[in-house]
Amino acid sequence: MQERARKTREKILATAIRLFARDGFEGTRIDDLATSAQVNRQRIYAYFGNKEKLFEAAMLEVFGRANAEDEKLIRLSKTDLPELTAILLRHYLNVHRHHPALHRMVGWANLQLKKAPLWMKDIKEKSFAHLRELYRVGQKQGIFSERVTFDVYIFTLLAVTYFHASNRITAAQTISPELFTGEGGKSLVEQMSILFS
C-alpha cells in the first residue's frame, strides 16, 4: 500500500502545483484540487495537514525542481567567461520556460508572504558560490568591471529573466509584444549581452 499511497501523494502534489501556480493560494479550491487530482479530498489532509502546508510543500517542490537545473551552472569554467552573461541569460530564460510554475509561485510568494522560507537561501547558494568565484576571475581578467559587485550582476540577470516570464501580460502590452515571442527571447539575450559589456 506504500506504493499506492506514494502515487496518491504525488498526484496531489502535482495538481497542487498546477492549481496554486495558476490561481494562487486563495484562488485554489481544495475540492477542485481533489477532483482534478482524482483523489479523495480527505487524502489531502492526511498527507499534507491543511491547505497552507500543502501550499508550502508545492512551493518547495517547484523551487527545488527549478533550482536543480542550476547544478548545470557549476560546470561552467573560465573558458566560458566571455560568454557568461549570454549563457546565464539563456539559462534562466530556459528555467522559466521549462518550469512555468516557478515565476508564478515566486509571484504569489512575494505577494502573500511576510518572510521567505529559510530553505530558499540554501537552494540558490549552491550555484551562486561557484558563479561568484568565476565572476571574480572575470573581474581580474578585465571582463567584468571591478566596480560592479557580483550581487548586482546576478540581481540584474535574475530580474530581467524573471520579468520576462512574469510580466508578460502587462509588458507585452506596454512595451512590445514581440519581445515575448521565441525570436524575441533570442534577440533579448543578444542585445542584453551587448548592453552588459
Add this chain to the structure above:
Amino acid sequence: MQERARKTREKILATAIRLFARDGFEGTRIDDLATSAQVNRQRIYAYFGNKEKLFEAAMLEVFGRANAEDEKLIRLSKTDLPELTAILLRHYLNVHRHHPALHRMVGWANLQLKKAPLWMKDIKEKSFAHLRELYRVGQKQGIFSERVTFDVYIFTLLAVTYFHASNRITAAQTISPELFTGEGGKSLVEQMSILFS
C-alpha cells in the same frame, strides 16, 4: 449632496487600493473594505457594481497615478543623455517607492488576468514616445549601441526596478538583503549605470 457622494466614492477607492494591493482580489473581503472605508456596503455596489469592477477601478487608479509621474520624463532633453540610464533607474525606483501599491497591483494583474486591459498601452506610451526619440539621438551620438533597440533598453530598466520592488522578499533571502536597504538602492543605480555603458 453631490460633494458627499464624491467623497464616499473616493474613500471606497482609496481603501480598495490599499486592501486589494495588500491582499489581492480573493483575499479582500467586501465587508472589511466597507468597514475600513467607513462607508456602507451598499455604496460599494451602487458606485462600482461589483467586486470585480471595483478591482479594475482600483487597478486603473493605481496605474494612472503612478504613470502620471512619468510626465516628468518628457522634460528630459539631449543634455541628459549621458546620465539617462541613471536618471531612468532612479525615476522608476522612486515611482515604486512612492506608489507601493503599484508593483503589487501589477503582480496581481499578471497572475490573475488573461489579458491586460487596453488602457495600459496608452498610459505608458506618452512617455515612451519621448524617450524613444531621445534614445535614437543617443544612438546617433554613440552613447547607446545601435544594436540594442529602445524596447530592449527600456525593458531592462523596467525589469530591474520592478524586480527590486516586487521580489524583495525572495530576493533579499536568495541574493542579498543589503540590496534592499536605502544604501543598496543607490549603489544599485550606480553599478547598473556602469553595467549598461
Add this chain to the structure above:
Amino acid sequence: MQERARKTREKILATAIRLFARDGFEGTRIDDLATSAQVNRQRIYAYFGNKEKLFEAAMLEVFGRANAEDEKLIRLSKTDLPELTAILLRHYLNVHRHHPALHRMVGWANLQLKKAPLWMKDIKEKSFAHLRELYRVGQKQGIFSERVTFDVYIFTLLAVTYFHASNRITAAQTISPELFTGEGGKSLVEQMSILFS
C-alpha cells in the same frame, strides 16, 4: 427591520434551547437548528458568533427563565416555616416540571464545562439570601437543627429535586418507576418532609 430581526433572533434562541437541551452541544447540528428554526444558517452566526457562544446564550436564557421563578420564594415568611421543606421541594419540582430544559442544560454544563460561568452565582443568590435568613429564624425557633447549616439543607433539597428530574431514566429502572409518576412526586414530597423533620 428591528422587529424582524428580533423575531429571527428569538426563533434561533428558542430552537437552540430545545436542541441543545435535547442533544447537547456536540449532538446538535447547526444546519438542523437553522432548518428547525426556519431561519437562514448565516443569521445564527450574525447574531451569536458561533456555536459555542450560542450554547452559552441558550444556557443563560434557560437558567434565567428558570430562576425567575425563584422570585416567588422571596414572598415566603415566618408563618411558612413549619411547611418550608415541603414548600421548597414542591417549588423546585415544579420548576423542573415547567422548565424541562433546565436539568438537561445543567447536566450538559456539568459534563462539558471546566468552570461554571460567573453569572450563575448571582442568579441563585437572590432567593438564597432570603431563604438563608428565614432558615436562621427557623433554627432559633427550633424548627431546624442548629447543627445543620443552610448550605447543607438547600443542597439536599436541590439534589433531590434535580435527581428526580435528571435521573428519571436510570433511577426509574433501578429504584422504582412509581416515584416518577404524578402521584409519586406528591408522596415524595410528603415523605421527604417527614424525613427532614
Add this chain to the structure above:
Amino acid sequence: MQERARKTREKILATAIRLFARDGFEGTRIDDLATSAQVNRQRIYAYFGNKEKLFEAAMLEVFGRANAEDEKLIRLSKTDLPELTAILLRHYLNVHRHHPALHRMVGWANLQLKKAPLWMKDIKEKSFAHLRELYRVGQKQGIFSERVTFDVYIFTLLAVTYFHASNRITAAQTISPELFTGEGGKSLVEQMSILFS
C-alpha cells in the same frame, strides 16, 4: 494469542471508559481512542462492532464495577441500623470517589438514552434486597418512620450522593464551594445523618 487478544480488548475498553466518561459519545473520536489505547483502529471494530456498541460496553463495565462495591452492603446487619444513613452516605460518596467515571456515564446515559438498558435493574437489586429488609427491621424498631418507604429513603441517599459528584461545577458556584472539599464531604454526611433522623 488468545491472551494477547484479551489484553487488547481490555486496553480498548479501559480507554473507552476514560474517553467516553470525559467527552461523551459524540465528543469521543475513534481514532483518538485507538491511538490512546495503543491498538489498531480495526481491532475496535473487530471486538465491539461499532462506536455505539462500544459505548454500551463501556457503560456496562462502569456500572458493573461500581456496583460490585455494593456487595459490601450485604454484610450490614441489625447492629448497624442506628448508623445506617451515615454508613450508606459514606459508602455511596466513596463509590463516586473511587469510580469517577460512574456519575459521568450515568449523566451521559440519562441525557442521551430514551430507555435504560435492562441489566441496570438486576445490578442494583442485589444490594437493595438486603437493605430493604434491614430498613423494614429499622422501621419496626422505630429507627425509621413507618411513613417513609424504603424507595424514598434510598432515592434520597442516591440523589444526594450523585448530585454531590455530578453537579460539582454548577453547585460549587451556586451554593458553596466548601461542600466539595474533603472536609465538606465529611460534614455533609454528618449533617445529613442529623437531617434524616
Add this chain to the structure above:
DNA sequence: CATGAATGAGGCTTCATTCAT
C-alpha cells in the same frame, strides 16, 4: 492479526450580494 490507505457524508463557518425599511 496489524497496518494504514481510502471513502463519502456531513460539520462549522464565511462570502458576495440583494432586500426591505
Add this chain to the structure above:
DNA sequence: TATGAATGAAGCCTCATTCAT
C-alpha cells in the same frame, strides 16, 4: 441615501467506517 437583515452557494476540514496488503 443609509442601514442592517437576509440569502444561498460554497469553503475548509473531520469523522466513522471499510478496504487492501
